[in-house]
Amino acid sequence: MSHSIAEAADRTGLTAHTLRYYERDGLLLRPVERDSSGRRRYDQAHLDWIHLVTCLRATGMPIRDVRRYAELVRSGETTEADRLALLHAHRRRVVEELARVTEHLGAIDRKIGIYESRAEERAVVSA
Amino acid sequence: MSHSIAEAADRTGLTAHTLRYYERDGLLLRPVERDSSGRRRYDQAHLDWIHLVTCLRATGMPIRDVRRYAELVRSGETTEADRLALLHAHRRRVVEELARVTEHLGAIDRKIGIYESRAEERAVVSA
DNA sequence: ATCACACTTCGAGTGCACTCCAAGTCAAGA
DNA sequence: TCTTGACTTGGAGTGCACTCGAAGTGTGAT
Numbered sequence: 230m231s232h233s234i235a236e237a238a239d240r241t242g243l244t245a246h247t248l249r250y251y252e253r254d255g256l257l258l259r260p261v262e263r264d265s266s267g268r269r270r271y272d273q274a275h276l277d278w279i280h281l282v283t284c285l286r287a288t289g290m291p292i293r294d295v296r297r298y299a300e301l302v303r304s305g306e307t308t309e310a311d312r313l314a315l316l317h318a319h320r321r322r323v324v325e326e327l328a329r330v331t332e333h334l335g336a337i338d339r340k341i342g343i344y345e346s347r348a349e350e351r352a353v354v355s356a
Numbered sequence: 357m358s359h360s361i362a363e364a365a366d367r368t369g370l371t372a373h374t375l376r377y378y379e380r381d382g383l384l385l386r387p388v389e390r391d392s393s394g395r396r397r398y399d400q401a402h403l404d405w406i407h408l409v410t411c412l413r414a415t416g417m418p419i420r421d422v423r424r425y426a427e428l429v430r431s432g433e434t435t436e437a438d439r440l441a442l443l444h445a446h447r448r449r450v451v452e453e454l455a456r457v458t459e460h461l462g463a464i465d466r467k468i469g470i471y472e473s474r475a476e477e478r479a480v481v482s483a
Numbered sequence: 484a485t486c487a488c489a490c491t492t493c494g495a496g497t498g499c500a501c502t503c504c505a506a507g508t509c510a511a512g513a
Numbered sequence: 514t515c516t517t518g519a520c521t522t523g524g525a526g527t528g529c530a531c532t533c534g535a536a537g538t539g540t541g542a543t
Contacts, residue, residue, distance in 0.1 A: 245489090246533075249492090269490085281467065291529080309475065316467060336407075337412070337446070374502085393508075395521075
């Protein structure tokens with residue numbers, strides 16, 4: 230079972246443009262196969278890999294690090310320690326970022342609280 | 357007590373470049389006052405506002421929405437309901453984004469787990 | 484057969500948020 | 514007095530990640 234670029238876009242949540250861009254930019258493990266008329270065919274292995282790429286991208290990994298990770302995978306299983314290190318470093322940054330955002334969100338919540346209590350006050354006064 | 361742009365940069369974690377950029381772009385409530393030789397002087401009210409701006413920015417609010425928020429504040433207290441709506445909408449997006457990132461982080465953690473168990477296996481075999 | 488349409492490539496364009504540069508001003512210290 | 518260095522301005526440049534356009538080709542329905 231293989232899929233056209235439109236189907237792959239559908240299943241990955243990316244656009245066809247972005248899928249071509251990722252391929253050009255070396256984010257995929259290997260170039261996608263083409264059918265007899267030159268069109269891309271994505272198999273399950275590609276979709277699985279692209280899913281991992283979207284996890285990395287959605288958590289803020291830069292394109293060049295995803296490319297680096299793909300290169301490591303391409304280079305064979307001797308690079309597994311390097312891949313693990315790369316993922317660990319990324320994980321640490323993501324956890325830090327989550328904490329930072331959560332903290333800033335708290336400040337925004339306090340601001341919201343201020344506006345709400347002021348709105349409340351006005352409601353009472355005008356009642 | 358007022359501060360030079362270098363001190364303001366220090367206290368806000370932004371660069372002097374960024375502080376000037378924010379001012380030019382209308383993210384501050386009013387232009388920063390200048391001393392007799394034309395240099396910016398930041399008072400506590402400015403620093404407090406910039407702190408709020410960094411909370412909004414750090415949680416992913418686009419510059420144009422921060423500007424919109426600043427415009428509402430400038431327009432007086434009749435806009436408090438609008439400000440509250442803006443903050444609520446932002447809060448919702450941030451919470452969603454946190455959930456999304458957390459979920460993707462889980463997938464990355466599972467990937468890390470796979471590499472770790474493989475590393476573990478190799479360690480056992482080579483022992 | 485013709486038509487619409489999804490696809491191809493290469494390269495250019497976009498939007499965002501800074502980030503930097505050049506040229507000039509001013510104040511304080513040696 | 515001279516120099517150093519932090520500042521000023523307007524505008525240009527950068528990096529990232531797409532996003533789109535133009536021109537062309539192959540496929541499937543009418």
